[in-house]
Amino acid sequence: MGFHTFDAERADKLERTDRFQHLSAEELVGATAVADDDTVLDIGSGTGFYTDVLAEVAERVYAVDVQPAMHAYYRRKGVPESVGLLAADAGALPLADDSVDIAVSTMTYHELPDGALGDLARVLRPGGRLVVVDWTSAGTGSAGPPLAERFDAWSAGAAIDAAGFTVRRTESRRETFLVTAVR
Template sequence: MGFHTFDAEQAERLERPDRYRWVSAEELIGPLVSAGLDVVADLGSGTGFYTDSVAPHVETVYGVDVQAEMHDLYREKGVPENVDLVASDVADLPFADDELDGAVSTMTYHEFASDASIAELARTIRSGGLLVVFDWTADGDGEHGPPVDERFAAADAVEALEAAGFEVVSESTRTETFGVVARAP
């Protein structure tokens, strides 16, 4: 399961407003705003579709993507002043211990889900900080997003996060996606 990286040659699909059908800006931003987070990483930021939604609500967003091509496309579109682009794998983030107040992942958990990545998030997100994850669910029919066999269920994400010491605040499964909000250890 997992580790499907989005094809950068199809990046224009990442800018379609119908993506909000699967994860709205409000449900992504809500936990960040209510927790008063200032420094957040967007894991698998791609062309910045969701990063742009987060940026007005925090002091700094690190747009983290393993594909430099995605950052190039984001720069062409225009990057908000409070967004810093970081080329990195989630398993090897260039942040100090407890540097982040939180992190978000929209439709990218399946690309990085591993014990090493989750341990790296536990290291870089300050104790009590939030991790907000929305991704394609293995319980979906697979008509949208990656193939079902490359997805995880909410229960898989919860189990992996709790094993790393995260405290799950909420979880939900919808038609094609799941959402998990967790506090860092």
């Protein structure tokens, strides 16, 4: 993990609705099983494209991104009232232990720094859910990061399991993978 982050100067590319072909809004909501009283953590939230999907359902969403420029873009776009922006490294989250019901990483697992999974386990409450969707190394590389910077579903699942989660679902698709887990 820990490859370069997405270029904030190209942030407008993160707002294209064709991104839903790799992870639809319905699939994200279904995989997270988000409810209206949940607190959600969106790691690598970028422009808030998927954060907005979660904010339509959850009581509170923390949008975490290491790049302040991404939050600036999100502010210009319009941040929902239920979303709090946190400029932070995913390996050092400024949240209390056991304070989050759900954590998601959409198309950013390959960017996470070492220690991020451990910190996610720290902030997720016992029984809390983790959903990771990212570009798979089994893909063609026609979209997303270079193949050399990607992981496959099973190695991601093994790392998530080793960080203290119980993996519930591991799925490889044409260009992406999905892993769901419980703390």
